[in-house]
Amino acid sequence: MKQHFFTEEHDMFRKSVRDFVIKNLVPHANEWEEAEDYPKTLFKTLADMNFLGIRYPEKYGGMGLDIFYDIVFYEELYRSRMPGLCLDVMVDTDMATPVLFKHGTEEQKTKYLTKMIKGDAVFAIGYTEPNAGSDVAGIRSTAKKADGGYVLNGSKIFITNGTWADYIIVAAKTDSAKGHKGITLFLLDTKTKGFTVGRKLKKLGHHTSHTAELFFDDCFVPENMIVGEINKGFYYIMEGFQTERIMGSVGVIALAQVALEDAVNYAKERMTFGKPISQHQAIAHKLVDMATQLEAARQLAYHGAWLLDQGEDATKEISMAKLNSCEVANKVTYDAIQVFGGYGYMEEYPVARAYRDARMFTIGAGTTEIMKEIIAKRMGLY
């Protein structure tokens, strides 16, 4: 069917990604989910397919294409049924590096962004700390001015790609007295002395994702690794959240879409009381509701993505898309398990995994409550 935001080229690209995912990822899904790991060389494989720099300019090795190519890529990548792996890749391309592209120096871009696009380096971004998540301004990591650079101290938690990142965009206080006006972003090489990775964190879902706790003990970061201007980090993070949230919405919808398709197929096969359960009206209507809500969520996310791509301030629409898609996807994966009955509760059925994996999205990249706070302000309620 024709879709407003997608051309014939997008469709061809979708086919390529889908074929790639079916051949190269799907066969490993159970093994990698079980191992809670996958080979880091996957980034190189994806880069060789030109998947990692879809929206970045050609001069950095990217493709310079619109956001909907990126969306196509992630919608299809989620068909691998490894949302953890998808999150790792998404953090690399659309959550950690956009700030580098937007505010980094030309030297930083040619040296580091190109490495990400080539699959030669994996990126993470760290703002969350044990004492500050939603309240980004409350972070306690510090960066003190030293000769030729800054010295980082503190810790970060829940950092995606944290276990194996080659570079991390770290938020730290350069002026502790100033709250959100005292945060600066640094590009930290993880080979820097004083940097250590704590535990790889065990999670409810997103098992293939490499989530870790990080420690900085007198890590020296040279001047030329400051991202953007001093004390502007908070604003860069808030700006970066827009891309994060729209891509997160796309991800969770794609995840739920797979669960929905699984449920529909199962409902057509599973017989009770002499007919397929899809022909019991309660199940049919449930599937209809799931499909309808998901479609509505998807269209709002596409709209937000389009606004973002046009360079509009779409904070309200994007927050609405994030709020809505994450809640809808949780309901859809919940209902998918209901359609599967007891089988849905069994680990060997992928809907069980989808349900757990969806749960992360109302928290990561800004919680549902924080989305409502943003929207409330934009509605002039506070």
Added chain:
Amino acid sequence: MKILVTVKRVSDPEAKLKIKPDGSWIQTEGVKFVVNPFDEIAVEEALRIKEKQTGEVVVVSIGEKVVTEQMRAALAMGADRGIFVNYTGSYDSYDVANILQKVVEQEKPDIIILGKQAVDDDMGAAGFMLAELLGYPQAAFASKVEISDDKKKAKVTREIDGGLEVKEVELPCVITADLRLNTPRYASLPNIMKAKQKPVKEVTVDALGAAVKPRVTVKKLTEPPKRKGGVKVESVQDLVTKLKNEAKVI
């Protein structure tokens, strides 16, 4: 080396098809269409030969305007240009061979590669007919193709019942691609973007001077009979009795 490849638009082999109520054809609403998988293999082989030998890969598609979607997909794999034969009526394999003959006469390719059959009607006839009309040597069901150093011959391995047969054919020739010939590449993102700029020449059957007079027409499509559920037999004796008396196969 110039290689001509055919690309047919077919319904997605993964799709669950429904027949139109009047039985005239399948219902096409909501059905996804793809490049005939054997044609995709043919395109891949043409690209591989081109990459070894240098030259040009030309794609031909016949049908209504929509078939150019599949032609673009072949161009996105790396083919150089397309010839779109705009034709809206019905046609059979012999008509296709006739049209292709005219295209070959204009283009004079060194090799023509077709899928061994299209997965929609599974006729598998056009390749043979085309070779016959052209008077070219042919090697059908290729599982391996090697071009001689002097570019005058092709050594083609074919999968036949109980083994392999190796044929040597002189160029120009007609080859049809079997399943195990290769694994088609993914259309890369840069190639997808380039595909739009590649030239596609639109021609009509009349302009080609081809005659289209279907000798084979579809009278009616019907669903295959629904399979009945199996039964479990108690013993070997039981099985033998059933095979003898009910299935009447022994």
